[in-house]
Amino acid sequence: MARKRLIAAALATLVLGAAGRAFAASATVEVPMRDPWVPPEAAKKARVEPASRGATLAQEVDRKLRARFDAAAGPSGRLTREGAQAAGLGFIAQHFDAIDRRHAGRVSYEDYRQFLLSRGAHLE
């Protein structure tokens, strides 16, 4: 078994150059390079409806940011600076004072959204 593997490894490392001359390599190529590519089963899952753009893309971005916020905030729907930091949302923690315009010590997704809009984000 070990011997078999050794032979396979030796074969894998003997490669043929463009000039037809063999030279040894210690890098492995397990599959041909074909990028991008998807396996046949995944390829059947292509979206058929038109791609989002304009308002639908903005809504998609809004949903994405909201889902991330909600996952970190939990049922309360509110995040403190420390809560944002602990959840890995460093951006919200860094800009917490600007987001927390009511100085409540806790921010909602709407607070966050208004902050992004004020900086020019396309969310609607």
Added chain:
Amino acid sequence: MQPLTLRVLRVACIAGLAALGACGGGGGGGASATPPVQTQAYFDGTIYSSARGASLTQPVETASVTHHTIVLGGATLAYTATAGHLTALAPGSGAAEASFFYVAYTLDGAAPAGRPVTFFYNGGPGSATAWLHLGSYSPRRLATGMPRTDAPTPYPLVDNAETLLDVSDLVFVDAVGSGYSEAVAPNINGTFWGVDADAAVFRDFVMRYIAVNQRQSSPRFLFGESYGTARSAVLADLLESAGVEVKGVVLQSAVLDYNSNCALTARLVLPCTGYVPSYSAIAAYYGKASPNPAPGALPDFLAQARSLAADRYDPAVRANMAAGAMPDASLLASLQSFTGLPATLWQGQLNMAPDSFRSFLMPGTNIGRYDARVNVPGTAPSTGDDDPSSYLITPSFAFRITDYLSTELGYTNPSSYTLLSNAIQTWNFAHDGRGLPDLVPDLAAAFAQNPRLKVLVFDGYDDLATPFFTTEGDLARLPQGDDVVVRSYVGGHMLYLDDDARPLAKADLAAFYRRALGT
């Protein structure tokens, strides 16, 4: 197995060019905030595996350090190369996720605060970053001579006059399960073989690199190729969200929506409209368009090809796919004059996939997928790697990478470097509720969090993997005002291998960085 660290001076002083201060670590420094690290070779005895179920139990953050010089435009730049591993840590818990192999090139004597750092990665998914590392903008590159096919191999490694090191520090990092990168238990490599998990662990590598090297105040850039551009879109959003601002993203041969490229979908359910201008560019390269445009007229010719594709071909091919409607003779005649394929071929196969185009354009000649200018006699083999622009270059990259790491960078490892793993076969392509990923919303989310973000896109006209017109269509979905610049050149997927395109792209890069940095 304990890693063995030993110090040698041989590597740094091998060319006899190293500045006195850089050789052996004494003196020097200048404006640098951190003293130069002494040269050290590193024999890393860890055996790395690309198997889906593999993982390491004890990751080690050790690296070789070597000092080098390169002459750029008459000026000598001294730089330090660091090759080894850093461990990505899970946010919150700090648990080790994966041990990333990277090679960093940092300019000696530069103050880190204003000095950009750029993270490079190839795609696949499952590819190591040796292509960008030894082909594009690092201080050393392989002289491939592409699209020539008669260059002697293995290609020689040469100093790279187009290195981006004069502009930015450079970090080339291998994805989990490729190169010498591997998951840390209880994770396995396969834990990170999906769109979301892969981007998240790259985020954690970037944050680890910044923390360990104290680069918190350095402007950050991302440079991904092919699947690496999909990774960049997700990664840019995740980094912004984590509070790690990204200044700029460079997309080399982008695939931003797997649902817009007809070659990625089963049974050609999508129209191949996005490929028609690429077919036209390639026909023009081979002198098969009629009339064939002079080189200077290529942009105008391709503007017309885009119009043909969008305004006339697209409605016709959709009608053909939906109800079998036959295209009119004038469209078929136009397709023939632009793409060089006979009207009768278009009539029988209106939704022309790129592999069909490759087999029809030059009977008796196999033309490349990554770079259709590369051609060899014969027909494409039906199995394995049928792309001469890929299989002709692969052996040299496979041969040179480990030799270079060991001989020039002082990093030696007994395991095989996995240039291409089979991760792609079991990759989880699902993302945000879709079976195939659409990354445009991720890029848009990055812009939403950072309206100052800048994106530079490189396209090769002769690339039949990520066609430029498809990329333009994907980018057109972004809101006006998002700062995206597209630069297109004669060349393939790996545009940077072309000796004419690389200097032009390097000038574009330098201008892009200046603009992003406000300098």
